[in-house]
Amino acid sequence: MSLQVQNDGPAPSAPFSAAAAGVRAGEPAFQVIRRNGAVTPFDASKIAVALTKAFLAVEGGSAAVSRRVHEIVAELTGQVVANLTRRADAGRTFHIEDIQDQAELALMRGEHHKVARAYVLYRAQRAKERAARLVSEPAPVVLHVRTADGALAPLDVARLTDLAREACAGLDGVSAEPILAETRRNLYDGISEQELALAPILAARTLIETEPNYAKASARLLNDMLRREALSFVFGRPDQATQAEMAERYAEFFPACVKIGVDAEILDPELGRFDLARLAAALKPERDLQFDYLGLQTLYDRYFLHVSGRRFELPQTFFMRVAMGLALREIDREARAIEFYDLLSSFDFMASTPTLFNSGTLRPQLSSCFLTTVSDDLDGIFKAIRDNALLAKYSGGLGNDWTRVRGLGAHIKGTNGESQGVVPFLKVANDTAIAVNQGGKRKGAVCAYLETWHVDIEEFLDLRKNTGDDRRRTHDMNTANWIPDLFMERVEAGADWTLFSPDETPDLHDLVGKPFKAAYEAHEARAERGEIRIFRKVKALDLWRRMLTMLFETGHPWITFKDPCNLRSPQSHVGVVHSSNLCTEITLNTGADEVAVCNLGSVNLAAHVSADGLDRARIERTVRTAMRMLDNVVDINFYTIPEARRSNLRHRPVGLGLMGFQDALETLRLPVASEKAVAFADASMEAISYFAISASVDLAAERGRYASFEGSLWSKGVLPIDSLDLLEAARDGNVEIDRSSTLDWAALRARVTTTGMRNSNVMAIAPTATISNIIGVSQSIEPAYSQLYVKANMSGDFTVVNANLVHDLKARGLWDEVMISDLKYYDGMASAIDRVPDDLKALYATAFEIAPEWLLRAAARRQKWIDQAQSLNLYIAEPSGRKLDAAYRLAWRLGLKTTYYLRARSATQVEKSTLKGVDGKLNAVSAEPVPTASPGGCSLDDPTCEACQ
Structure with a gap:
């Protein structure tokens, strides 16, 4: 029996028509394959009869019981029909055993345990009777195709057998x-x-x-x-x-x-x-x-x-x-x-989804991510929305900076009226993303960013709520807070925070670090003197708590940090990073005449480790070729708007990332919640960073430097590891980051300054939701969230079991039907099973079993080597305000640039019962964990999150 993903919802009531069985006009009816190979029409009423008999046999046949049973059976039969028709892969046929399996599931979903047990025993008895009759029954007839x-x-039995073998x-x-x-x-x-x-x-x-x-x-x-x-x-x-x-x-x-x-x-x-x-x-x-x-x-x-x-x-x-x-x-x-x-087909590296979709076609839109800044005028706002549509048409994921748009109540000089603020325009952008669905291949995907001092920030926090005025809600758009360091300092100090409209404080948009602080405090003084019309004072800690509350309740806005993104940006000499992208790993400059573009691909880290450790020689070969491929994307790419072409050709940024991190840890026998795992995150990212920068230098020697190289941090010999000094100086030393290294960075630094770089940016760790599925490894830097579950995506429902765990359990003689049953019962958590040895419990701990500090510390060790950012999900099994506060403050203190989804266990797990087992006892089946605060995150393979990979 297959693992069940979800309860399919309300059932049709009896009597059961063809429509209730999922048959549309003009379609052939569903059919049932009997045990003797015969095919008969599917009749839902027979399910109702069988279930009714089962109930009456257990509960008796009084009038009161019969009325109640009739209502229960109607609902259960509808569930059975819905599950069967949803899973009709082809031919509109079901086997009789599958129908009976679904009947057992429906009984257990309704917690009719006595009836379910009687039904199991009845089926077992009937199976024995059929087996006893087999010897006297005639041989089956020859089948035809x-x-x-x-x-x-005639059915070609020999070919079928050869095919299976x-x-x-x-x-x-x-x-x-x-x-x-x-x-x-x-x-x-x-x-x-x-x-x-x-x-x-x-x-x-x-x-x-x-x-x-x-x-x-x-x-x-x-x-x-x-x-x-x-x-x-x-x-x-x-x-x-x-x-x-x-x-x-x-x-x-x-x-x-x-x-x-x-x-x-x-x-x-x-x-x-x-x-x-x-x-x-x-x-x-x-x-x-x-x-x-x-x-x-x-x-x-x-x-x-x-x-x-x-x-x-x-x-x-x-x-x-x-x-x-x-x-x-x-x-x-x-x-x-x-x-x-050879590199792609080996699974050592995989290009991003847009590249795989469109390479070699007449419209080779190969880039993954686009970042824009929206102007504070009507022409600019609707040009940005039009740009979104054009960029999304060919599978691009979008990040929009809306901070420049004036706030609610701000003066409009042209009409002498008052602005409705940024929210109504976000609603239009949200609907545009749905209307332009990436060429019919997947939903449009966009993330709106707003800086924390914007006067509309509190309404922005409410955008994903399911209550309130729906005209001021964006149910399909992702949102993210763009948070300056000064706000976090005010939070930690328990101080006040002032909200402004950007038309009165336009300089704040482009300032970071200590210059931002000076300008912000000057505007606060102006507000106190009555020189600013639109402002509001709040407690920084209260606003921070509301941010975390909305993050928990709606999954948005995400928490991203403006200052580390800018202070460590190699391109700070020619612009400002005003937002990240759809998946929070891209940190590139945007402006009125530049739409930032990034071209992504990921190293399969699992293919570059063995029990002996990291294979640096193989990583070097992979990265060298991968960087050439990504650089080629810049020149070959089909650009839908001129601002994107101009920006990409001038700066040539790429984002080389990784996936299969959890698989690599399992190969190395390193529990994710361990110092050695944190150290491996450091060492593996150092190797990728070193060889990616080196490959870009080699490309610069062959093809020339990128146009805006002079004046960049690269040109000054400041590599990503060195840019930590800039962040530390801006924060007066308040950065908790390990600074150790193992490779010859001095020699590489000299090559960078003398030869130059081909690419302004070279690294970013994207979610890799879909390309990880293609090559069969864990997503990105994600920990395992279950060892046995059903994955539901646009291609269907798929059973996923951790092969490494199975092999380890087999080696110790522990993999059997009981272990499978126990893994299902405990939602794929090996640690809950007594028979599993302690070392395997630690090695295969799932995301919700480990403290988020381990993920944050590993991410911080990676971030020191990365010139952009990383898509970092946080997992908290039992969230509380205190836990969220501690986790996100730690992320800021560790110097992380961005975070992504907050994953929390659903308060009510989806129904997962089945009766298939080793001894007739009830077993539970795990479904993929549903994050309470993240309806549609990349771990669920939602198209919104895979736009980058």
């Missing part, structure tokens, strides 16, 4: 037999080709929770279905190939695939002018075997190019297409394309 033209052909080849702990057994259970005479292709995939998926390698077997079975679709489309005839056959056929398929894309006016015709035979010979078909099911399904659903819904890409042609798009302007572009392909 219905082809696309309606003809019937090929999918399991070389994988420990998996076998073709259980896949085939479950597949046969779901076959029937006249099954369609599509259903037949899906049957072994779905069969293998049910086994993932028992052995994680079934996720790879599922992916290999899925790849067979993808090969059939792509080969048939590209060659214009029904076609299929096994993995072994595809090793030969990729050479023929790849050039044909490129031609299809060019002819369909999807791919740039320049791709057809590459030496396609040379590139085809470089493809590595065996890398198709690396995928887990979630990764390959995600690629198919959202990344592979298609014509009228028919995909014509396969994994290796996809990676080569992306590589070719990034190598278009290289001198030996075939050699570079092969180099880029």
Whole structure:
């Protein structure tokens, strides 16, 4: 039985019509596969009859009981129907056992435990009776498959068997037999080709929770279905190939695939002018075997190019297409394309989602993030909203600085009226993000930033509330506080804080550090003298508490810090960082004539460690090639507005990040809540930083410095580790950061000053929500939040189990049905299970089991090496005002530039009961934790958060 993600809500009442069963007009009715292979129409009323009999058998048949049972059964039957129809993958068929499984779940959801137990025992007895009859029953009839033209052909049992065995080849702990057994259970005479292709995939998926390698077997079975679709489309005839056959056929398929894309006016015709035979010979078909099911399904659903819904890409042609798009302007572009392909397809590095979507296409919008500053006039405001639409159209994530827009009640000279403040315009921006849904691929995503001294800050805090005037709410837009150090100092001192309208204090927008403090205090004095019209005085601590309260209640606004973002910015000589981006990891200058752009990609840290430690030589190779790819994005990119092009070509910023940090810790046997894990965060980021800066110097030697290099911190020999001195000076020493290092930074510093940098910024750690799924590692720098759960995203529901934990438990003879059941019962927390040894409890502690200080300290050790920022989620199992206050004050004192989502356990976990187990006892099934304050964060793979990766 699959893990359940959610209770599907209110049920339809009896009687149950076709509409209640999810059948739309013109669609074929649902069907049921019986145990003998026969297919009959699905009849929801039979579920109601069975449940009614179960209740009456346990509770008796009095009139009062019957009336109550009728109402209960109506609701339960609706739940069963809703769950079944929601999970109808293809063909609109269910197996009879699946229907009965859902009936058990519905009984447990309603806490009808006695009836559920009786139902379990009844099913077990019936199973024994059927087994006893098997010896006397005749052999099943030969099954047939219905082809696309309606003809019937005998089922090719031999190919089905070979396919399952090929999918399991070389994988420990998996076998073709259980896949085939479950597949046969779901076959029937006249099954369609599509259903037949899906049957072994779905069969293998049910086994993932028992052995994680079934996720790879599922992916290999899925790849067979993808090969059939792509080969048939590209060659214009029904076609299929096994993995072994595809090793030969990729050479023929790849050039044909490129031609299809060019002819369909999807791919740039320049791709057809590459030496396609040379590139085809470089493809590595065996890398198709690396995928887990979630990764390959995600690629198919959202990344592979298609014509009228028919995909014509396969994994290796996809990676080569992306590589070719990034190598278009290289001198030996075939050699570079092969180099880029080899890095991507190895899973050592992955480019961001916009790059994967659009590389090599006619509109190669490859950049991930755009940052803008909104002007304080009507033309400027609506130009910013128009820019948002154009930038979002091709999959860009947006961060808008709204601090310049005058506040509520401010004077409007042109009309001699009063301003309605920033909030009404934020509402328009919110609705624009929904209307322009990134080319139909995912929802538009934008984050609004407002500085803490803005007079509208208190209304800004309320934007995500579900109560109040809906015209002053932005339910779909992310929001973030842009907090100057002076405010935090006032909070710690228990002092007052004054709110201003920016039309009367315009200089505050561009000032940081001690100059900001001087100007701010001067404006406070002006306000006291009556020289400022719009201002309001509040207690800094009261405003801070309200910020944290809204963060807990609504998930917004996020907490980000203006001064460290600016004081440590390499580009402070040519502008000001006025906000971060959608996911809080980008810190670039914005202004009236510059829209900041960042191009992202992430190193798979898990691939660069072994039990012996960090492989620095491999990291150096990966980073060198990755930086070249990211730098190429700047020149190849399709810019939808001129301000973005101007800014990107002038400064050439990129953001190299990492993912798989939790996997790396598990490989190294380092618990996340440990000093050694903090030290590893430091050492790993130091290596990436060192080689990224070095690679940018090499590119500068080859291609030239970026245009605004002179006067930058780089030009003065101030590297990210050195810029801590600037923050420390501005705070009069109030920075708690370890300053140790291990590499030869003096030599690199000399190279930077003499040769220069190709890129103004080189590092940023993004959430990597989707690209982590593609390569099968933990997201970004995230700790594990469960060891066994269901992940729900736009591609469906996926069982996820920590393979490292399973392998460790197997090695100690502890992985069995009881352990699976216990992990489900305890929401994926190994620490709650007595049988799990203490060392494994520590190693596999989940995010909500560790103190947030560990995550903050590790982030601070990374931040000293990063010239931009990092998307840092905080996890607090039982939040309180005191805990939130302590965590976010510590983040500020540690010199962090930004934080991202606050994750808190939901007060009520989603329903998760099932009766499948080892002894008939009830077992609970974990669903992915839902953050109380974060409805749609990147850990849930929400499109809002994956805009950066």
